[in-house]
Amino acid sequence: KQEVTQIPAALSVPEGENLVLNCSFTDSAIYNLQWFRQDPGKGLTSLLLIQSSQREQTSGRLNASLDKSSGRSTLYIAASQPGDSATYLCAVGGNKLVFGAGTILRVKS
Amino acid sequence: DAGVIQSPRHEVTEMGQEVTLRCKPISGHNSLFWYRQTMMRGLELLIYFNNNVPIDDSGMPEDRFSAKMPNASFSTLKIQPSEPRDSAVYFCASSFVVGTGELFFGEGSRLTVL
Numbered sequence: 001k002q003e004v005t006q007i008p009a010a011l012s013v014p015e016g017e018n019l020v021l022n023c024s025f026t027d028s029a030i031y032n033l034q035w036f037r038q039d040p041g042k043g044l045t046s047l048l049l050i051q052s053s054q055r056e057q058t059s060g061r062l063n064a065s066l067d068k069s070s071g072r073s074t075l076y077i078a079a080s081q082p083g084d085s086a087t088y089l090c091a092v093g094g095n096k097l098v099f100g101a102g103t104i105l106r107v108k109s
Numbered sequence: 110d111a112g113v114i115q116s117p118r119h120e121v122t123e124m125g126q127e128v129t130l131r132c133k134p135i136s137g138h139n140s141l142f143w144y145r146q147t148m149m150r151g152l153e154l155l156i157y158f159n160n161n162v163p164i165d166d167s168g169m170p171e172d173r174f175s176a177k178m179p180n181a182s183f184s185t186l187k188i189q190p191s192e193p194r195d196s197a198v199y200f201c202a203s204s205f206v207v208g209t210g211e212l213f214f215g216e217g218s219r220l221t222v223l
Contacts, residue, residue, distance in 0.1 A: 046212065046213060089152070091152075
C-alpha cells in the first residue's frame with residue numbers, strides 16, 4: 001500500500017528565502033507525481049505534475065524534482081513571498097492518487 | 110474555461126437526513142474522482158469513474174454512501190442517512206486519463222451533520 005510522507009509538517013520563513021519542501025513515497029511504481037497548493041477553505045490548485053519518465057518540472061519560481069529510485073520528490077520555492085503562504089500537498093500514483101498530509105507554509109513579510 | 114464545479118458549497122443538515130452533492134467535471138475530461146478531506150484523515154479517495162463507469166469504490170466508507178455518473182458532465186455523491194461523523198469537505202476532481210493525468214479539483218462542498 002502506497003504511503004506518502006511530507007516533511008516538514010509546518011514551516012515559517014521570512015519573505016525572500018528560498019525553501020524546499022520534501023515528499024517521500026514507499027512504492028516507486030508510480031505513473032506521476034503532482035504538487036498542489038491549498039488555501040484555507042479552498043480547493044486544491046495543481047502546481048506541477050511530473051510524469052514517471054521525467055526528473056523535474058519548473059513553473060516560474062517553482063521547481064519540482066522526482067527521484068523514483070529513492071522514492072523522493074522536492075518542491076523548491078525561490079524568493080518566497082507572503083502570497084505563497086498555503087498548504088502544499090504532494091500526491092503520487094496513477095489513476096488513484098495517494099496524498100501526503102501536507103506542509104503548512106507561512107511566509108512572513 | 111470553467112473548472113470543476115461543485116454544489117452546494119456548504120450544507121448543514123441533521124443526522125438521518127439525505128445529502129446529495131453534485132459535480133460537473135471539466136469538459137472533455139474522462140475521469141472523475143470524489144475525495145473527502147478531514148483534519149484527522151487528510152484527503153481520502155472515495156470513488157472514481159472512467160468514462161462514466163465506476164472503477165474503484167473501495168474508499169466508500171459504508172453502504173450509506175453511493176455515487177453515480179449518469180453522463181460525462183454530471184456526478185452525484187449521496188449519503189443516506191447522514192451521520193455526524195460524515196462531516197467533512199467533499200471534493201470532486203477530474204482529469205483526462207489518456208493525457209498527462211493531471212488532476213483538477215473543484216472548490217469542495219463543506220458538509221456539517223448535526
